[in-house]
Amino acid sequence: MDSPPVRAPGRPRSKKARIAILKAARELLQQGGLPAVTMEAIAQRAGVGKPTIYRTWANRYEVAMAALVDAAPETTASSRKAAPLDALRHQLRQIAALFDSALGRGVATMLIAADAESEVARAFRNRFITARRDEGRAMLREALLMGDLRGKFDPEIALDLIYGPLFYRLLMGHGGMGQDYADAIVDCLVHGLGASGKGAA
Amino acid sequence: MDSPPVRAPGRPRSKKARIAILKAARELLQQGGLPAVTMEAIAQRAGVGKPTIYRTWANRYEVAMAALVDAAPETTASSRKAAPLDALRHQLRQIAALFDSALGRGVATMLIAADAESEVARAFRNRFITARRDEGRAMLREALLMGDLRGKFDPEIALDLIYGPLFYRLLMGHGGMGQDYADAIVDCLVHGLGASGKGAA
Amino acid sequence: MDSPPVRAPGRPRSKKARIAILKAARELLQQGGLPAVTMEAIAQRAGVGKPTIYRTWANRYEVAMAALVDAAPETTASSRKAAPLDALRHQLRQIAALFDSALGRGVATMLIAADAESEVARAFRNRFITARRDEGRAMLREALLMGDLRGKFDPEIALDLIYGPLFYRLLMGHGGMGQDYADAIVDCLVHGLGASGKGAA
Amino acid sequence: MDSPPVRAPGRPRSKKARIAILKAARELLQQGGLPAVTMEAIAQRAGVGKPTIYRTWANRYEVAMAALVDAAPETTASSRKAAPLDALRHQLRQIAALFDSALGRGVATMLIAADAESEVARAFRNRFITARRDEGRAMLREALLMGDLRGKFDPEIALDLIYGPLFYRLLMGHGGMGQDYADAIVDCLVHGLGASGKGAA
DNA sequence: CGGTAAACGAGACGGTACGTCGTGTCTTTGA
DNA sequence: TCAAAGACACGACGTACCGTCTCGTTTACCG
Numbered sequence: 127m128d129s130p131p132v133r134a135p136g137r138p139r140s141k142k143a144r145i146a147i148l149k150a151a152r153e154l155l156q157q158g159g160l161p162a163v164t165m166e167a168i169a170q171r172a173g174v175g176k177p178t179i180y181r182t183w184a185n186r187y188e189v190a191m192a193a194l195v196d197a198a199p200e201t202t203a204s205s206r207k208a209a210p211l212d213a214l215r216h217q218l219r220q221i222a223a224l225f226d227s228a229l230g231r232g233v234a235t236m237l238i239a240a241d242a243e244s245e246v247a248r249a250f251r252n253r254f255i256t257a258r259r260d261e262g263r264a265m266l267r268e269a270l271l272m273g274d275l276r277g278k279f280d281p282e283i284a285l286d287l288i289y290g291p292l293f294y295r296l297l298m299g300h301g302g303m304g305q306d307y308a309d310a311i312v313d314c315l316v317h318g319l320g321a322s323g324k325g326a327a
Numbered sequence: 328m329d330s331p332p333v334r335a336p337g338r339p340r341s342k343k344a345r346i347a348i349l350k351a352a353r354e355l356l357q358q359g360g361l362p363a364v365t366m367e368a369i370a371q372r373a374g375v376g377k378p379t380i381y382r383t384w385a386n387r388y389e390v391a392m393a394a395l396v397d398a399a400p401e402t403t404a405s406s407r408k409a410a411p412l413d414a415l416r417h418q419l420r421q422i423a424a425l426f427d428s429a430l431g432r433g434v435a436t437m438l439i440a441a442d443a444e445s446e447v448a449r450a451f452r453n454r455f456i457t458a459r460r461d462e463g464r465a466m467l468r469e470a471l472l473m474g475d476l477r478g479k480f481d482p483e484i485a486l487d488l489i490y491g492p493l494f495y496r497l498l499m500g501h502g503g504m505g506q507d508y509a510d511a512i513v514d515c516l517v518h519g520l521g522a523s524g525k526g527a528a
Numbered sequence: 529m530d531s532p533p534v535r536a537p538g539r540p541r542s543k544k545a546r547i548a549i550l551k552a553a554r555e556l557l558q559q560g561g562l563p564a565v566t567m568e569a570i571a572q573r574a575g576v577g578k579p580t581i582y583r584t585w586a587n588r589y590e591v592a593m594a595a596l597v598d599a600a601p602e603t604t605a606s607s608r609k610a611a612p613l614d615a616l617r618h619q620l621r622q623i624a625a626l627f628d629s630a631l632g633r634g635v636a637t638m639l640i641a642a643d644a645e646s647e648v649a650r651a652f653r654n655r656f657i658t659a660r661r662d663e664g665r666a667m668l669r670e671a672l673l674m675g676d677l678r679g680k681f682d683p684e685i686a687l688d689l690i691y692g693p694l695f696y697r698l699l700m701g702h703g704g705m706g707q708d709y710a711d712a713i714v715d716c717l718v719h720g721l722g723a724s725g726k727g728a729a
Numbered sequence: 730m731d732s733p734p735v736r737a738p739g740r741p742r743s744k745k746a747r748i749a750i751l752k753a754a755r756e757l758l759q760q761g762g763l764p765a766v767t768m769e770a771i772a773q774r775a776g777v778g779k780p781t782i783y784r785t786w787a788n789r790y791e792v793a794m795a796a797l798v799d800a801a802p803e804t805t806a807s808s809r810k811a812a813p814l815d816a817l818r819h820q821l822r823q824i825a826a827l828f829d830s831a832l833g834r835g836v837a838t839m840l841i842a843a844d845a846e847s848e849v850a851r852a853f854r855n856r857f858i859t860a861r862r863d864e865g866r867a868m869l870r871e872a873l874l875m876g877d878l879r880g881k882f883d884p885e886i887a888l889d890l891i892y893g894p895l896f897y898r899l900l901m902g903h904g905g906m907g908q909d910y911a912d913a914i915v916d917c918l919v920h921g922l923g924a925s926g927k928g929a930a
Numbered sequence: 931c932g933g934t935a936a937a938c939g940a941g942a943c944g945g946t947a948c949g950t951c952g953t954g955t956c957t958t959t960g961a
Numbered sequence: 962t963c964a965a966a967g968a969c970a971c972g973a974c975g976t977a978c979c980g981t982c983t984c985g986t987t988t989a990c991c992g
Contacts, residue, residue, distance in 0.1 A: 143964080164952060175965045180954065235439050237498045238432065255499060266520075277521025282502070283492075283511045284520060290491030291484075293498055297438050298456055301483070310484045318519015319467075319485060320478025337941030338983045344943075365973060376944045381975070542938070542988095566978060577939045582980070637841050639900045640834065657901060668922075679923025684904070685894075685913045686922060692893030693886075695900055699840050700858055703885070712886045720921015721869075721887060722880025740957045740968040767947060778970045783949070 146172035147179055151193035160232045160239075163190045183246065187239050190232065191250040210269040211312060214262060218288070218308035221258060225296045226303040234296050259285055275316065287315050340383070347373035348380055352394035361433040364391045388441040391433065392451040411470035412513060418462060419489065419509035426497045427504040435497050460486055476517065488516050548574035549581055553595035562634045562641075565592045585648065589641050592634065593652040612671040613714060619663060620690070620710035627698045628705040636698050661687055677718065689717055742785070749775035750782055754796035763835040766793045786849065790842050793835065794853040813872035814915060820864060821891065821911035828899045829906040837899050862888055878919065890918055 150171040154162045165186050169176045183189045208216065224230060233254065236247075262285050269275040291311050295301050351372035355363045364387050370377045384390045409417065425431060434455065441448045463486050470476040492512050496502050552573035556564045565588050571578045585591045610618065626632060635656065638649075664687050671677040693713050697703050753774035757765045766789050772779045786792045811819065827833060836857065839850075865888050872878040894914050898904050 165954080166952065169966095173965085175967080176954080177956085177966095178964065181963095185954085186952095231439065234498065238436050238439060251499065251501075256501075275520045275522070277519055279515050279518065279520055280511060283515045286492035286495055286502070287488050287512065287515060290493070290495035291487035292491070294487055294491035294494045297435065297494055297498075298452065299443060300456075301487070310481060311488065314480050314484045314488060315516065316520045316522040317480065318478055318521075319476045319480055319517045320519075321476070321517040335941085336939070336985080338943070340942060341983095366975080367973060370944090374944080376946090377975080378945090378977090379943065382942070386975090387973095545938075567980080568978060571940095575939080577937095577941080578980080579940095579982085580938065583937075587980085588978095633841065636900065640838050640841060644902055653901065653903075658903075676925050677922045678925055679921055681917050681920065681922055682913060685917045688894035688897055688904070689890050689914065689917055692895070692897035693889035694893070696889055696893035696896045699837065699896055699900075700854065701845060702854075702858075703889070712883060713890065716882050716886045716890055717918065718922040718924040719882065720880055720923075721878045721882055721919040722921075723919040724877055724879055740959095740966075742968065743957095746969075768949080769947060772970095776970080778972085779949080780951085780971095781969060784968075788949090789947095 143172070143174050143178055144182065147174055147182075147189065148193045148196045151189045152197055155190055155193060155229065155232055160187075160190060160235050165189075184244060187236050188244060188246040191236050191246050194229065194233065194236075195246070195250055195253050209274065210265040210272060211274055211316070214265045214269075214288070215309055215312050217258060217261060217265075218292070218311065219305045221289070221292055222303045222305065222308045225292055230296055230303075234293070255289075259289065262288060277318070284315070288312070341379075344373070344375050344379055345383065348375055348383075348390065349394045349397045351375075352390045353398055356391055356394060356430065356433055361388075361391060361436050366390075384447065385445065386441075388437050389445060389447045392437050392441060392447045395430070395434070395437075396447070396450050396454050410475065411466040411473060412475055412517070415463060415466045415470075415489070416510055416513050418459060418466075419493070419512065420506045422459060422490070422493055423504045423506065423509045426493055431497055431504075435494070456490075460490065463489060478519075485516070489513070542580075545574070545576050545580055546584065549576055549584075549591065550595045550598045552576075553591045554599055557592055557595060557631065557634050562589075562592060562637045567591075586646060589638055590646060590648040593638050593648045596631065596635065596638075597648070597652055597655050611676065612667040612674060613676055613718070616664060616667045616671075616690070617711055617714050619660060619667075620694070620713065621707045623660060623691070623694055624705045624707065624710045627694055632698055632705075636695070657691075661691065664690060679720070686717070690714070743781075746775070746777050746781055747785065750777055750785075750792065751796045751799045753777075754792045755800055758793055758796060758832065758835055763790075763793060763838050768792075787847065790839050791847060791849045794839050794849045797832070797836065797839075798849070798852055798856050812877065813868040813875060814877055814919070817865060817868045817872075817891070818912055818915050820861060820868075821895070821914060822908045824861060824892070824895055825906045825908065825911045828895055833899055833906075837896070858892075862892065865891060880921070887918070891915070 147168060150168045151163055154164075154167055154171065163186055165176055165179060168174070168186075168189060169179060179189060183192060225233070236250065263281055266275065266281050266284060288311060291307075292303070295303060295307075301307070348369055351369045352364055355365075355368055355372065366377055366380055366387055369375070369387075369390060370380060380390060384393060426434070437448075437451065441451075464482055467476070467482050467485060489512060492508075493504070496504060496508075502508070549570060552570045553565055556566075556569055556573065567578055567581060567588050570576075570588075570591060571581060581591060585594060627635070638652065665683055668677070668683050668686060690713060693709075694705070697705060697709075703709070750771055753771045754766055757767075757770055757774065768779055768782055768789055771777075771789075771792060772782060782792060786795060828836070839853065866884055869878070869884050869887060891914060894910075895906070898906060898910075904910070
């Protein structure tokens with residue numbers, strides 16, 4: 127790997143170490159899930175001292191998150207020019223695919239286990255959750271502007287109703303995560319359950 | 328198979344020990360959250376040997392779950408004679424209150440960390456999740472019968488939209504879990520987002 | 529004391545169980561040494577409940593000792609009519625052979641580990657040690673009477689010098705336990721080291 | 730092989746921890762005998778983690794032996810200028826005193842229980858047994874040179890006859906371990922039992 | 931010959947110690 | 962100065978036996 131110049135192990139390693147750590151964490155995550163991502167395993171596999179890891183991340187969850195953040199595509203790069211609701215469906219399908227993968231559970235575990243206020247946890251949420259939610263919010267607004275949606279609703283609540291079911295099934299595993307599920311969520315929500323005005327509070 | 332008349336040989340398991348273990352686990356869960364529920368702490372607090380715990384439960388998550396299952400009320404005992412949608416709102420408020428408590432995170436962690444196929448995990452899901460979902464399904468049906476709802480929708484998807492947001496916020500913590508949140512979910516869903524027929528797939 | 533007329537009420541102890549227990553203990557001792565002789569292993573192998581063992585023996589060492597006592601030949605049945613010193617050599621060879629076997633170490637361990645005052649420990653010592661020592665004492669006396677020995681010595685010290693070396697090598701393992709060793713001990717002792725009268729105290 | 734210039738990487742082992750562990754083991758040994766020397770007790774008393782102990786020693790017997798080796802005087806420092814046989818008597822009295830102490834049984838137990846081939850067991854035997862035996866051998870040789878002894882005998886057998894009785898009584902406990910016992914052994918051996926030439930094999 | 935009392939098998943009990951693992955901190959050496 | 966290596970204190974893990982107890986069953990004797 128580092129054969130020709132044979133740069134002996136020493137000080138100037140900062141970037142290389144970081145990359146090796148994240149790579150090791152990613153591989154461990156894929157092979158054995160989050161429980162396999164131990165500091166010791168990372169250090170050994172990356173050829174790095176444990177203190178070097180702790181210098182950058184506070185605990186193993188942060189390393190795992192950083193590995194995911196590092197690996198994931200920065201943007202969904204949604205298909206431009208599509209109708210807003212179709213774009214929303216497309217995005218939802220992508221998220222469903224992620225949750226359906228082996229990493230899905232790991233994502234959920236991290237969301238729970240990590241310190242909610244840590245720097246990396248915030249970045250993780252930004253990258254994986256908030257960014258998509260922001261996209262979704264923009265899509266809803268556009269749909270209203272273009273007349274695809276005409277109801278009166280709190281967009282934040284609507285976004286919860288859109289993304290919530292995916293997390294629900296991720297946690298409970300009581301149903302599939304297929305593409306049609308993403309579509310069904312949108313359809314059910316935009317049509318509503320048919321309020322009659324009788325059952326209101 | 329040969330269950331009713333047969334009796335296992337040897338000394339029967341002690342009811343006292345079982346009760347003490349679950350009580351200790353419950354207290355530890357309330358005081359320090361799930362991380363505090365260690366086998367050693369349970370054993371010491373319950374005045375019980377560790378093997379006695381392992382004889383019944385496979386790991387600390389199972390004990391914690393069993394403690395919750397043991398402690399929780401069997402049924403929500405919803406207010407009878409209320410309008411179905413009001414009953415649904417009431418149930419949702421109760422769940423929100425649970426998730427808002429210190430136990431909320433623990434519940435979520437357990438759902439993730441425990442072996443999904445274990446006996447206790449199944450019981451836990453039945454008691455805490457499925458039972459409420461079943462109640463919700465009945466309420467939806469009743470609302471349709473009574474004319475409070477008139478839409479055409481897949482009830483399973485609708486139930487996901489109802490309960491999903493609570494898990495979403497439990498995981499992400501991006502918003503409150505108050506009583507009004509429960510109401511807002513129901514309202515948003517029954518009215519829908521106002522489909523125009525244009526944005527369909 | 530009150531043995532003949534009195535008879536305990538209830539079911540008498542099972543001879544079959546006793547035999548099975550001692551057999552199991554003996555086998556375990558041969559296969560894995562003393563550490564393998566655990567109460568649980570004995571009980572399982574003998575098809576017997578642990579309390580049945582404890583009813584007769586106080587701990588695993590006692591069981592192991594009883595197993596040895598039960599297995600060992602009651603008497604050395606020394607060759608009659610042999611010269612006393614030859615008989616002594618013969619006996620010593622037999623003891624060396626025992627110590628050289630797999631059971632040798634177990635014997636030593638038990639002598640150390642068991643409660644020195646227990647009933648079985650005493651029986652064990654009687655059977656294995658004292659009986660042989662008594663035989664040895666008789667042989668010494670006979671040798672003196674017959675004129676084979678003419679020195680002035682304390683017989684108890686002489687007996688220690690005869691049997692001690694075997695235990696020494698059993699413990700330390702610094703030399704063989706062959707037949708010639710037994711002979712060498714007797715020879716060296718009966719001739720002595722050749723006192724000159726100068727080094728006396 | 731490459732010992733002198735080479736140095737293991739990483740943090741070197743703590744001398745303080747080693748000393749604390751051996752001190753704790755020694756105290757436990759004195760207070761409660763070998764059964765009291767448990768890894769957990771050592772770790773707690775020494776303020777040390779269990780893995781730190783296991784890093785150096787394989788089991789509690791090794792720790793106990795190391796503690797004794799560490800504590801014992803390197804040499805008996807026998808009284809110079811004494812007659813060789815008197816020096817031998819002196820040494821034997823010292824050993825008898827050790828065996829008579831609370832540590833005596835522990836010493837014997839360790840000799841049996843520990844892995845005979847382990848590094849520490851070898852050191853233990855060297856320090857406690859072989860060194861004294863070597864001293865004894867030298868004394869015998871000197872006594873022959875000086876004419877205090879004139880017999881023809883195998884010195885190794887003679888040494889077994891000298892030290893064996895002490896181990897015999899240590900194991901069997903059938904007699905005292907006093908100073909006069911040490912003297913009696915030497916006296917009996919140097920004079921012999923008085924061979925007549927009749928009882929030979 | 932039917933009661934009764936003890937011994938039986940089975941195995942759960944409260945404990946203690948085991949030896950392993952992972953954590954997050956520290957100390958040393960080397961580049 | 963900082964990185965690797967790895968020892969450190971800590972503490973939970975899950976296992977193995979200990980010696981005791983509680984079951985329901987079996988078996989011999991004695992009234």
